[in-house]
Amino acid sequence: MIYSDGIKIIVADASHEKYVDLILDTIREAAKKRGTGIAERTHEYVATKMKEGKAVLALDPGVQTELGEKFVGFSYIETWGNKSYVTTSGLIVHPDYQGRNIATRIKDHTFTLARVRWPHAKIFSLTSGDAVMKMNTALGYVPVSFGQLTDDNAFWRGCQGCVNYPILEMKNRKFCICTGMLYDPEKHPSEPTPLKVFEEIIDEMKQRGLKVEN
Ligand SMILES: CC(C)(COP(=O)(O)OP(=O)(O)OC[C@H]1O[C@@H](n2cnc3c(N)ncnc32)[C@H](O)[C@@H]1OP(=O)(O)O)[C@@H](O)C(=O)NCCC(=O)NCCS
Numbered sequence: 001m002i003y004s005d006g007i008k009i010i011v012a013d014a015s016h017e018k019y020v021d022l023i024l025d026t027i028r029e030a031a032k033k034r035g036t037g038i039a040e041r042t043h044e045y046v047a048t049k050m051k052e053g054k055a056v057l058a059l060d061p062g063v064q065t066e067l068g069e070k071f072v073g074f075s076y077i078e079t080w081g082n083k084s085y086v087t088t089s090g091l092i093v094h095p096d097y098q099g100r101n102i103a104t105r106i107k108d109h110t111f112t113l114a115r116v117r118w119p120h121a122k123i124f125s126l127t128s129g130d131a132v133m134k135m136n137t138a139l140g141y142v143p144v145s146f147g148q149l150t151d152d153n154a155f156w157r158g159c160q161g162c163v164n165y166p167i168l169e170m171k172n173r174k175f176c177i178c179t180g181m182l183y184d185p186e187k188h189p190s191e192p193t194p195l196k197v198f199e200e201i202i203d204e205m206k207q208r209g210l211k212v213e214n
Pocket of ligand 1: 094132
């Protein structure tokens, strides 16, 4: 989907693997600046998300770089607890493009993808970022205690790269610096996802032969 300011937001595929190292570097730089840790992901992990149609990429076709269209932003989805929970993760917008509503557009895409592929899954977020909390709230997430999030150890292992991990461990995973937020589909019966985003994503994914259903 190309927005009126020329920024393109798409579900990534295998052809976008060339952006992975830049994405990971941008995430690392941002975490350093914020003084937080991150759930460190490998090149292979992120590339696989792209190949599986579980990643969203923002590009600027108006600026060419050695990789092609300039990298603007990124996020991906992950499932936990046998697909009963989904997270939208790794949200990053390049510093040159922040404050232009791009994270909101990426989040609309990842949220829609999550709702379409796992309509009965709860979508949650563990964040200390104001921007993410605002976007989550706008989409219908509410703050919850950690007990309402997944108990999948694989998810919580992702916190090990965070500077605050010792606090999480000390509190037996019940509390930490981050706020847990949850979107429970049962509390939003027949609520449409951001509709225009939904229709365009699905059409485009089908045209490119990407998996649409779970
Ligand atoms: C956080 C980040 C993704 C926001 O991207 P962005 O494209 O600038 O965000 P948007 O312009 O779509 O803004 C979304 C909302 O968050 C608010 N917002 C954006 N940056 C904010 C900040 N630093 N502090 C408080 N609110 C902020 C915006 O005002 C907007 O709210 P509104 O709709 O009520 O006006 C971007 O700054 C970034 O990549 N930061 C580094 C990585 C990071 O912190 N990732 C989040 C991990 S939890």
